[in-house]
Amino acid sequence: SQQGEEDPQALSIQEGENATMNCSYKTSINNLQWYRQNSGRGLVHLILIRSNEREKHSGRLRVTLDTSKKSSSLLITASRAADTASYFCATGIGDDKIIFGKGTRLHILP
Amino acid sequence: DTEVTQTPKHLVMGMTNKKSLKCEQHMGHRAMYWYKQKAKKPPELMFVYSYEKLSINESVPSRFSPECPNSSLLNLHLHALQPEDSALYLCASSQVPWGAFFGQGTRLTVV
Numbered sequence A: 001s002q003q004g005e006e007d008p009q010a011l012s013i014q015e016g017e018n019a020t021m022n023c024s025y026k027t028s029i030n031n032l033q034w035y036r037q038n039s040g041r042g043l044v045h046l047i048l049i050r051s052n053e054r055e056k057h058s059g060r061l062r063v064t065l066d067t068s069k070k071s072s073s074l075l076i077t078a079s080r081a082a083d084t085a086s087y088f089c090a091t092g093i094g095d096d097k098i099i100f101g102k103g104t105r106l107h108i109l110p
Numbered sequence B: 001d002t003e004v005t006q007t008p009k010h011l012v013m014g015m016t017n018k019k020s021l022k023c024e025q026h027m028g029h030r031a032m033y034w035y036k037q038k039a040k041k042p043p044e045l046m047f048v049y050s051y052e053k054l055s056i057n058e059s060v061p062s063r064f065s066p067e068c069p070n071s072s073l074l075n076l077h078l079h080a081l082q083p084e085d086s087a088l089y090l091c092a093s094s095q096v097p098w099g100a101f102f103g104q105g106t107r108l109t110v111v
Helices: none
Strands: A005-007 A010-014 A019-024 A031-037 A043-050 A055-058 A061-066 A071-076 A085-093 A097-100 A104-109 B004-007 B010-013 B018-025 B031-037 B044-050 B053-057 B064-070 B073-079 B087-094 B100-102 B106-110
Touching: A005 A085, A010 A019, A019 A085, A019 A104, A031 A061, A031 A071, A043 A055, A043 A061, A043 A071, A043 A085, A043 B100, A071 A085, A097 B044, B004 B087, B010 B018, B018 B031, B018 B087, B031 B064, B031 B073, B044 B064, B044 B073, B053 B064, B073 B087
Parallel strands: A010 A104, B010 B106
Antiparallel strands: A005 A019, A019 A071, A031 A043, A031 A085, A055 A061, A061 A071, A085 A097, A085 A104, B004 B018, B018 B073, B031 B044, B031 B087, B044 B053, B064 B073, B087 B100, B087 B106
């Protein structure tokens, strides 16, 4: 099952620019997580924001969560070529269920 | 050790074969997962084990059979698969309230 819808599906920006990806979901959640995946291999956990939090920062990442709108955004500042990857939001439901959204393919242009 | 190790990395099997995928973590995480991912699609949850007990089965066909022998190991037994089961199979572990650690996956081809 899936419940997250990412927007946009694909994004190309110049190196150094900021990249923003949005995620909407349907059910109540305990937390929302963002992951990165390079070239169809393992996913890397980037950041987790709890349902009672509104904003969280980690290095060049900024995540917001609006539970009233059931939406989240991921901002990557000062993008680098190494940020080229697919980014997925995932909803943490109940104790252990983690459901992934459709993902955004980010391409950083030199 | 913050790794989740999956073996094998690649597997080709016939539709009448029986094979197993293996996953190991030594982070003491209580939850372990199997996901299936097709090309250019998000990971789809298959199974969740919590404290070595199966807690979630997302209506996965019985030709996929999970097993959790102990708190560090997770297996996925495969039998009589179909070509459409070809995919990347990902194992993960997590400990609330943190996110999940993923292995590099097993790329499975059913011929």
